Amino acid sequence: MTASRRTVVRHAPGKLFVAGEYAVVEPGNPAVLVAVDRHVTVTVTDPGDGGGAADVVISSDLGPRSVGWRRQEGRLVFHGPGDGRQARGALSHVVSAIGTVGRLLAERALPVPPLDVSVGSRLHQDGRKFGLGSSGAVTVATVAAVAAFCGLELSLEERFRLAMLATAELDPKGSGGDLAASTWGGWIEYRAPDRTHVLDLARRLGVDRTLRAPWPDHTVRRLPPPDGLSLQVGWTGEPASTASMVSALHRRAWRGTASHQKFVGTTTDCVRSAVAALDSGDGPGLLHQIRRARQELERLDDEVGLGIFTPGLTALCDAAESVGGAAKPSGAGGGDCGIALLDAGAARDITHLRQRWERAGVLPLPVRPALEGTEE
Numbered sequence: 001m002t003a004s005r006r007t008v009v010r011h012a013p014g015k016l017f018v019a020g021e022y023a024v025v026e027p028g029n030p031a032v033l034v035a036v037d038r039h040v041t042v043t044v045t046d047p048g049d050g051g052g053a054a055d056v057v058i059s060s061d062l063g064p065r066s067v068g069w070r071r072q073e074g075r076l077v078f079h080g081p082g083d084g085r086q087a088r089g090a091l092s093h094v095v096s097a098i099g100t101v102g103r104l105l106a107e108r109a110l111p112v113p114p115l116d117v118s119v120g121s122r123l124h125q126d127g128r129k130f131g132l133g134s135s136g137a138v139t140v141a142t143v144a145a146v147a148a149f150c151g152l153e154l155s156l157e158e159r160f161r162l163a164m165l166a167t168a169e170l171d172p173k174g175s176g177g178d179l180a181a182s183t184w185g186g187w188i189e190y191r192a193p194d195r196t197h198v199l200d201l202a203r204r205l206g207v208d209r210t211l212r213a214p215w216p217d218h219t220v221r222r223l224p225p226p227d228g229l230s231l232q233v234g235w236t237g238e239p240a241s242t243a244s245m246v247s248a249l250h251r252r253a254w255r256g257t258a259s260h261q262k263f264v265g266t267t268t269d270c271v272r273s274a275v276a277a278l279d280s281g282d283g284p285g286l287l288h289q290i291r292r293a294r295q296e297l298e299r300l301d302d303e304v305g306l307g308i309f310t311p312g313l314t315a316l317c318d319a320a321e322s323v324g325g326a327a328k329p330s331g332a333g334g335g336d337c338g339i340a341l342l343d344a345g346a347a348r349d350i351t352h353l354r355q356r357w358e359r360a361g362v363l364p365l366p367v368r369p370a371l372e373g374t375e376e
Contacts, residue, residue, distance in 0.1 A: 006046045008149040011039040012141035013370035014123045014132030015181035016233065016330040016339055019274050019293040020190075022300065023267040024175045025246060027194040028217035030271045032278070033181040034188075034231065035370040038130075040137040042094075042145040043118040054079045056098055058091055060119035067091065071112065074103050093135050094119060096166040097142035100207060104162065105150055107208040113150065117142070130235050130365065131336025136178025139163045144374040159183050159374060160220070161211050165202055168195040173246050180220045185373035187225050189275050193218035225369060227281035230344040232320070232353060234362040236312030238335030245306060245332035252304055259303050266296050283343075290326035290341055297329060308333030315360035316340070322356070323349040337365070 013035040020031025047057060054068030056076060069076040076099045078088060088095065094117065105112045119142070123134040143162045147154050154162070160183045164176045172195040180190045193215040201210040254260050270292045277285035294317060301308040313329045320327035320340035327340035342350055354364040 005048050006149070008044045008145050009041065010141050010145035010148065010374055010376060011041050012137040012144065012182040012374045013185060013372075014038050014040070014130075014134065014137050014367075015178045016132065016231075016337065017177065018187075018330070018339065019289060019328075020177075020267060020271045021297065021329070021331055021333075022246070022249065023264045023271075024177055024190070024192055025173060026192070026264065027197075028191050029264060029268055030275070031175070031177050031190050032187065032223065032271055032274050033177050033190055035181045035185040035373060036132055036233070036367040037370040038122040038132055038367055039370075040123060040134060040141045041120045042138070042141040043120075044145045044149040045116045045118075047114050047116045054114075056115045056117060058094055058098075058117045058119070060091060060094065061121060061124070069095065069098075071102065074106065075099050076102075092170055093139045093167065094142050096170055097139045097163065098146055100162050100166040100169075101143055101146045101150065101152070104147075104152070104207045104211070107206050110150065110152075115146065115149065117146070128237075129239060129336075131240060131331060132367075133178035133182065136163070136167070136176075137182045139166055140179055140182040140374055156183050156373065157220075158211050161215070162207070164193065164195070164198065165207065165210065168199050171243050172196055172199060173250070174243065181373075183373045184220055184222060186369065186371050187223040187278065189219075189221045189223055189271075191217055191219045223275065223278045224281070226278060226283055226286050226341060228283045228344050229286065229341045230350060231369060232325075232340040232342060232350065233330075233337055233365040233367050234316045234340070234357045235337050235365050236310060236316065236335050236362055238310055238312060240332060240335035242332040245308070245334050248306055249304060254304055259300075263296060263300050267293070270296065287326040287341055290328055291321075294326070294328035297333065301333075306334070310335055312360065312362055313338050316357060316362050319353055319356035319360065319362075323353050325349070325353065338362075 018032040024031035068079040070079040175192040274289035316338040317327040325342035
């Protein structure tokens with residue numbers, strides 16, 4: 001008779017940026033995000049007798065299936081035929097998250113068990129990503145699932161910090177806003193920590209002490225949802241890479257210029273005003289700030305030539321404006337998704353908007369805000 005295998009399952013929602021893109025990568029600058037009800041699911045089980053020579057086996061619909069890894073000096077090293085470059089690329093966030101939790105366990109003198117880890121995502125369709133923060137969601141879900149399987153009781157802040165450490169090791173330029181939305185859920189105001197400082201803490205102090213140390217500039221606060229407004233999401237069908245767009249902006253030596261200072265100042269004021277509108281239930285005020293955010297992204301795009309606004313995203317925004325709504329790209333732009341906010345009671349306008357999007361080749365996504373973050 002075969003003993004049952006212990007199983008832990010955790011889900012983490014995707015995200016959309018509402019305001020604050022690009023400026024939020026600077027520590028302490030605010031952004032507003034919302035979690036959405038499409039999730040990444042991570043299942044962790046005891047490998048039982050089938051673990052073989054690998055310490056961790058990862059299967060995923062995001063990349064190669066059933067890939068083995070060995071623990072070596074606190075890191076996971078590919079264990080299988082070939083050089084593993086494809087597996088490392090496709091599963092980098094999962095591997096980094098498992099490794100980060102493993103280092104925490106080792107520092108606390110707790111056992112680091114063998115694992116079978118399975119990843120499933122509803123943030124993709126037919127292998128194409130929607131731009132809903134799949135990398136962030138899979139990192140948060142992996143941290144939560146592996147930690148729970150290993151008996152770690154973590155607060156939301158500790159889950160976020162572990163996910164931030166795992167992500168910053170791969171790319172310190174990322175703000176971590178996606179991680180915060182996936183962790184807390186709902187509508188949030190977010191300020192990013194200094195990732196270079198955080199990574200230095202981890203190198204000097206270890207993961208455990210870094211979790212408990214102050215992280216300057218970093219805050220997360222839940223916000224009330226917009227009063228009387230409906231969130232509509234459109235997908236352009238064009239994949240985009242946030243990391244590539246942010247890197248392209250940095251290569252243009254933009255930081256420190258007058259244009260950079262103006263963009264950050266205006267965007268910060270826009271986000272603060274949007275937060276005040278959400279706090280006070282001022283729907284028209286929030287729509288005004290979304291329009292300001294779009295205008296500021298357009299100005300940045302005109303000056304720097306990043307390609308934030310594709311024809312699809314421009315059509316998406318114009319269609320929302322034509323029915324009295326406000327719209328903008330969500331995230332770095334260059335494709336992926338845009339958001340629109342409209343009067344929740346104007347059903348005909350919402351229907352008309354979706355029809356115009358479809359005629360422009362923009363797919364309306366049936367997503368809603370997710371009130372919860374990581375969950376069982």
